[in-house]
Amino acid sequence: MAISTPAEVPAEVEIVPAAEVPEVELYHAKSWVTKYVFSQDAKVIAIQYSFTAIAIGLVALVLSWLMRLQLGFPDSFSFIEPGDYYQFITMHGMIMVIYLLTALFLGGFGNYLIPLMVGARDMVFPYVNMVSYWVYLLAVLVLVASWFVPGGPTGAGWTLYPPQAILSGTPGAEWGIVLMLVSLALFIVGFTMGGLNYVVTVLQARTRGMSLMRMPLTVWGIFVATILALLAFPALFVGAVMMTLDRLLGTSFFMPAIVALGEHLEYGGGSPLLFQHLFWFFGHPEVYIVALPAFGIVSDLLSVHARRHIFGYRMMVWAIVAIGGLSFVVWAHHMYVSGMNPWFGFFFATTTLIIAVPTAIKVYNWTLTLWKANIQFTVPMLFAIAFIVTFLNGGITGLFLGNVVVDVPLSDTMFVVAHFHMVMGVAPILVIFGAIYHWYPLITGRMFNEALGQFHFWVTFVGAYTIFLPLHYLGFLGVPRRYFEMGETSFIPESAQTLNEFVTVVALIVGFAQLVFFFNMAWSAFKGKKAERNPWKACSLEWQTPEMPPGHGNFGETLPLVYRWPYEFGAPDVEEDFVPQNVPPDQVITKKGPEGLPGGAAVQPAE
Amino acid sequence: MVVAIALVLVGIGTLLFHFMSPWWWTPIASNWGYIDDTILITFWVTGVVFVVIMLFMAYCAVRYRYQEGRRAEYRPENNKLELWLTGLTTVGVVVMLTPGLFVWDQFVTVPKGAAEFEVLGQQWQWSYRFPGKDGVLGTSDVRNISDENPFGLNPKDPNGQDDVLIEDSEVHLPLDKPVKVLLRSIDVLHDFYVPQFRAKMDMVPGQVTYFWFTPTRTGTFDVLCFELCGVGHYQMRGTVVVEKESAFQAWLEEQPTFAQSLAEAATGTGDALKLVLNEGEADSPERGSAR
Secondary structure, three states: OOOOOOOOOOOOOEEEOOOOOOOOOOOOOOOHHHHHHOOOOHHHHHHHHHHHHHHHHHHHHHHHHHHHHHHHOOOOOOOOOHHHHHHHHHHHHHHHHHHHHHHHHHHHHHHHHHHHHHOOOOOOOHHHHHHHHHHHHHHHHHHHHHHHOOOOOOOOOOOOOOOHHHOOOOOOOOOHHHHHHHHHHHHHHHHHHHHHHHHHHHHHOOOOOOOHHHOOHHHHHHHHHHHHHHHHHHHHHHHHHHHHHHHHOOOOOOOOOOEEOOEEOOOOOOOHHHHHHHHHHHHHHHHHHHHHHHHHHHHHHHHHHHOOOOOOHHHHHHHHHHHHHHHHHOHHHHOOOOOOOOOHHHHHHHHHHHOHHHHHHHHHHHHHHHOOOOEOOOHHHHHHHHHHHHHHHHHHHHHHHHOHHHHHHHOOEHHHHHHHHHHHHHHHHHHHHHHHHHHHHHHHOEOOOHHHHHHHHHHHHHHHHHHHHHHHHHHHHOOEOOOOOOOOOOOOOHHHHHHHHHHHHHHHHHHHHHHHHHHHHHHHHHHOOEOOOOOOOOOOHHHHOOOOOOOOOOOOOOOOOOOOOOOOEOOOOEOOOEOOOOOOHHHOOEOOOOOOOOOOOOEEEOO | OHHHHHHHHHHHHHHHHHHHOOOOOOOOOEOOHHHHHHHHHHHHHHHHHHHHHHHHHHHHHHHOEOOOOOOOOOOOOOHHHHHHHHHHHHHHHHHHHHHHHHHHHHHHOOOOOOEEEEEEEEOOEEEEEEOOOOOOOOOEOHHHOOOOOOOOEOOOOHHHHOOEEEOOOEEEEEOOOOEEEEEEEOOOOEEEEOHHHOOEEEEOOOOOEEEEEOEOOOEEEEEEEOOOOOOOHHHOEEEEEEEOHHHHHHHHHOOOEHHHHHHHHHHHHOOHHHHHHOOOOOOOOOOOOOO
C-alpha cells in the first residue's frame, strides 16, 4: 500500500526513515471458524487468551477461598484434608503466576495492544500466533486434567521442590506431578511461539515514525517482559524435563540417596539444589515478566487520566531495561536459607537491593506524573493509583526479604506470603482491572457502568489491602506458611486465630465482589452506552483506528504515520489538551495559529 | 477528595497498625539481636518513604483534581530532580544493606570453639546427635540406615561410637554456649527453626548444611519445620530446652551412645553383627514413587 508523503518537509524536523519492511498481505479469514475459532487475528487471539486465563484464574480464586476457610476455621471443614490443602496451595500458586498472570499480560494484552500501539496490521507471524494460543489451551487442559487422575493434582507447593515433589509423602506424586510438569512444558512451548511474535513485531513491524523511544510504555513493558520470558522459561523447561525423567525413568538429576518413609530408594548422586537454581533462574525473572507489563500499562493509564505526560519518559524506559537486566542476577535471593554456599548471600543481597533503585525511580515518576496534573478519577485511574499504593507497600517489604540477614527469620513465614501477594498478586491484578476498564470501550465499542466499576474498585482495593497487610505481622510472630493448621504452640497468641478468621471473611467478600465486575463486563457489552471515539482522549495509536472496535488489519488503507511521543498532553499553545501521535504538525490547532508547534519533538515523514 | 482521604487513611492506618497491632516478633532468645536491629533500620528507612509518597499522592489528588479548562504542566523531564531522587534512594539502600552485610558476615562465620550437634530431619520427625566424649561426630551415610541404625552412622568409624543419639523430638542445649547446628536430612527438604532463635537453614538430603547461634535465655521453645516436606509438614514439631550447663550435662549423660544402642539392638535381636557385615548395602530397594 502506498504511503502518502507530504510535499514539504520543514528543515528543522527529524526525518522519518522509510519503512524497512514492506507491508505484507494479511491472512483473510474465509469462514466463521477461521475468523473466530482458529483465528490468526491477534485481537481475536488476545480475547481467547484472556477468557481462558480468566476462567482458570477463577479456579484459583475458589482454591484461595478453600485455603482461607481452612486457615480461618481449622476445625469446621472436615472435607478439607491436609493433602487437599497442599493441593489447593500448589494449584492456586501455579495458576495465578503462570496460567493467569503471564498468559493474560503477554498473551492477552500483548496480542491486543502491540500491533495496535506500534501501528502494525497484525503480529508478524499470525499462524504461529494462532498455534501459540491452542498450545496454551492444551497446557491448561492438561493442568485441569490432574484433578481427575488417581491421587489428584500435585501438592508439592508451586515451587515443586524435589525430592519431595516426586516422593510418596506428597499428594499427587504419582500422576499429578507428571501432568503438572507436562503442562508447564506445553505452556513454555506455546509461550515461545507467541513471545517470538511479540518481540519481532515490536522490532520489525512498527509503523513509520514509531521510533523505539516513541513507543508507549505499555509496549516497552510487554516487550522487555517477553524478552525476559524467552530467556528465563528455558531454565524451567529444562528443570521440568529433568524432573519428569527422575520421576518416570528413575534418573537422579535432583535425587540423592534417600530413605523415604523407611524405604531405601534407588536414587543417588543428584542435587536438590540444582533444581532450585534452575527454578529460580526462571522464577525471579518471572516476577518481572508479570511486573513489567503492569509497570508499562499503569504508566499509560496514569498519564491519560491525569491529562499529563508521563514524567521522565526516557528514565522510565531505561528503568524497565535495567530492571529486566538485573532480574537475571538476583535469583538466589529466594535461596538464602536453602543450604547453598552462604557466601552467595553477599552477592545476591547486593544485586537485589540495587534493583530497588530503578524500581523506586519508577514509583517516583508515577507519582510525579500526578504533580501539577489535571487528574480525572475515572475507574481506570482509581485502579492505577491503587496499584502504586500496593506496589509501594509490596516493594518495601521486598527490601526486607532481599537483605539476606533479614530474610533469615522471615523466610517461609506468612511475611513472605503477604509480600508476594501484595507485590505480584494484588498490584498486577489491580493493573489488569484498570486496563480492562480502560480499553473496554476500544474492545467492545461500549462503555462500562461507572457506578458498578467504582463499587468494584473500592471493595477490591480496600479489601485486598486489609487482607494482606496484617499477614505480614503474623510472619514476624513466626507463623509459617504452608501449614495445614497451627495446632498448639507456645508462642502464637489466640488473637492470631481471630485475625485469621477476619482475613477469611474479608477474602470471601472481596472474592464475591468480583461478580459485580463480571456482571458489569457482560451486561455493558450488550446494553452499555455506545462509546464515543477515543473516549479518554488518549494520544496513542490504538485509539486512532478508523473503526472502533478496530477491524481486520487494524488501520485503514494506509498505516498511520507517527510524528511524536504518545504522551503529548497539555502541550503549551495547543488548543486541545492532547495531540494524538499521528496528527501531522500542520494540522495541530494551536491557540496562536499553525506556526506555534508544540514542545514535543515534531517530526515529518519523508521517503 | 475521596481518593485523597483514602490515601491518607491507608498511609496513616498502616502506620497505626504497625505501632498498635498486638502481633510482633516473639521475644528473642539468642544472640541474633543484630538481625532484629537490621529489621528496625529497614522499617525506619522504608516507613519514611512510604508515608512521604502516600501523603504526596494525597496532596496531588486534592490539589490537582480535574477542573474544566485547567492545563497540566508540560515538563517531560527534570534531570536535576531525577538525579537527586536516584542519589537519595541509593543512600537509603546503602543504609539498609551495609548493616545487613555486616550481620551476615557474622552469621556465616562460626566462632571458634562452638560446640557441634546434629539435627536429623525425616518425614515427619526430628532426632538429634551429639558428638560424645571425643567431641567429634562420626561419619554417616544414608545407605547405612536400618532399623538398628536409624542415623545411618558408619559402624566402622571410631569417632561415631561414642556419639550420643537422641531419638526423640526434644533436645536440650546449654545456655550461653555458641553452638554450630549441623543439619542433615535423609529424605526431603526440611528446615529446623525456632522462632525465638531467629536463625534457620534448610536441610537438604545429600549434603550437610549448618548455622550457628548462642542461646541466651533458658526456657522451652517450639521447633517447627519451615520447609514444605510433604503432607505431614505441619505436624513436624519438636522442642528445644535451653538450660544451665550442669543440667544439660546431666541430661546428656542419660542418653544412649551409638555403641550402646548397637549393643542393645544386638542383645535384643542378635543381628547387629549382620548389620556390620551388610554395611553399605541397601536392602530391598523400592521406588519412591510407588505408593
